[in-house]
Amino acid sequence: MSGLWYTAAIAATTGVIFSVASSLSQNLGSQNLGSQNFGSQRLSPTAAIIGHSSAKTPSALSDVATLEILSSVPDNAQIHSQAAAKKAQYKTLLATAQGKLNADNNSFLSPIIQAARVSPAQVHITLCQLGTMAGSPSGDLSSQPQCRHHQGDQPMASAASLIKLPIAIALLDKVTKENIDLSEKIYIDPGNFTENAAGAYIETNEQYSLNQVMTRMINQSNNIATNQLIDYVGRAQLAKTMAERGYSNTLVDHKLAGDRILPANPGSQSNRTTTHDITAMMAHTYGLENPGDEILITALATQSDREFGHQALRELEDELGSNIKWLGEKTGQNNRVIGTTLAMMVNNERYALTVAIDYSADPDAMRTLISGIAQHLAETGPLVETQRR
Numbered sequence: 001m002s003g004l005w006y007t008a009a010i011a012a013t014t015g016v017i018f019s020v021a022s023s024l025s026q027n028l029g030s031q032n033l034g035s036q037n038f039g040s041q042r043l044s045p046t047a048a049i050i051g052h053s054s055a056k057t058p059s060a061l062s063d064v065a066t067l068e069i070l071s072s073v074p075d076n077a078q079i080h081s082q083a084a085a086k087k088a089q090y091k092t093l094l095a096t097a098q099g100k101l102n103a104d105n106n107s108f109l110s111p112i113i114q115a116a117r118v119s120p121a122q123v124h125i126t127l128c129q130l131g132t133m134a135g136s137p138s139g140d141l142s143s144q145p146q147c148r149h150h151q152g153d154q155p156m157a158s159a160a161s162l163i164k165l166p167i168a169i170a171l172l173d174k175v176t177k178e179n180i181d182l183s184e185k186i187y188i189d190p191g192n193f194t195e196n197a198a199g200a201y202i203e204t205n206e207q208y209s210l211n212q213v214m215t216r217m218i219n220q221s222n223n224i225a226t227n228q229l230i231d232y233v234g235r236a237q238l239a240k241t242m243a244e245r246g247y248s249n250t251l252v253d254h255k256l257a258g259d260r261i262l263p264a265n266p267g268s269q270s271n272r273t274t275t276h277d278i279t280a281m282m283a284h285t286y287g288l289e290n291p292g293d294e295i296l297i298t299a300l301a302t303q304s305d306r307e308f309g310h311q312a313l314r315e316l317e318d319e320l321g322s323n324i325k326w327l328g329e330k331t332g333q334n335n336r337v338i339g340t341t342l343a344m345m346v347n348n349e350r351y352a353l354t355v356a357i358d359y360s361a362d363p364d365a366m367r368t369l370i371s372g373i374a375q376h377l378a379e380t381g382p383l384v385e386t387q388r389r
Contacts, residue, residue: 109150112372116365122358126152126275129383130350141276152276157358159271160332161221170241172292182211192227195258218299223256227263247277275354278341282352300328309342312367322378346377
């Protein structure tokens with residue numbers, strides 16, 4: 001139903017534009033579509049459609065093509081001001097239609113959030129179907145047909161240990177560009193010491209390979225390893241990589257600290273990110289779009305903390321007997337947020353899912369959100385249809 005509404009809205013909007021285009025054409029006369037004169041300039045055949053009374057019907061043109069037509073009117077053309085005004089109006093109507101479609105697509109998340117018994121204002125969710133992300137923007141996934149979200153574009157209360165994923169991505173970018181082998185050893189500065197979670201191990205005043213340090217940062221959620229890699233990559237390079245990859249809502253600046261010990265040169269700004277950015281990172285990583293992604297995937301697949309996504313999917317698979325598989329995960333938790341990002345397979349389609357709850361420490365709520373989303377996919381099918389080989 002929502003798709004029909006959207007199509008009707010687009011058709012109606014396009015019709016408005018073409019009614020104006022038709023009236024504008026009276027000022028231009030019927031000329032050969034191969035070349036139209038507007039003022040002192042000549043327009044392409046596409047732009048000429050505006051001034052041609054026998055142009056294609058509105059339903060035959062896409063929203064993008066129509067905007068291109070209006071954008072192609074030269075500044076010195078008589079109809080430029082009219083075309084500019086109509087383009088602005090069309091963009092507004094199109095945004096309204098797209099917003100309605102997005103709301104309808106994301107509506108299945110509301111009862112899942114309600115079942116988790118947390119306030120919707122606390123929850124951040126982004127879900128994207130893998131295999132459909134190539135060439136997609138890395139930043140705002142709100143309007144992407146292969147993604148669904150709830151507050152995915154809003155920063156979480158804290159990035160917590162989810163910030164370790166962008167650090168790993170920046171490290172792999174650095175070693176690729178500078179032709180550094182991941183077997184190269186680096187020194188673990190005692191100044192980067194802080195408390196670690198149980199099971200996370202690395203010694204200061206020792207040397208480890210870059211691969212070891214990165215892997216322990218991910219699969220052990222090792223804070224000391226994280227702090228050393230912030231120094232190794234450098235804050236400026238971290239920011240540059242995030243900007244180049246399109247993760248505009250992610251900032252890596254502050255080193256991680258335990259309960260009592262603050263590392264040296266800790267940073268001046270809080271780390272931040274969104275579930276949109278983290279999910280995009282997972283999608284592009286599992287798409288093997290950049291060198292070293294397979295190493296990061298191995299680290300995610302050996303995650304030691306399996307209390308959130310892994311447990312939720314395992315319990316759901318036992319309950320439904322469906323084809324549901326956990327592929328890898330990175331968790332994060334502190335006194336301001338609980339969150340995780342994971343890759344999973346549901347009925348032979350792969351997905352990246354990031355879930356965070358602000359000011360919560362409730363693992364049951366996390367598992368309810370994850371299992372509810374996976375169950376929805378198992379019962380209703382993929383977000384977008386893909387070609388099977």
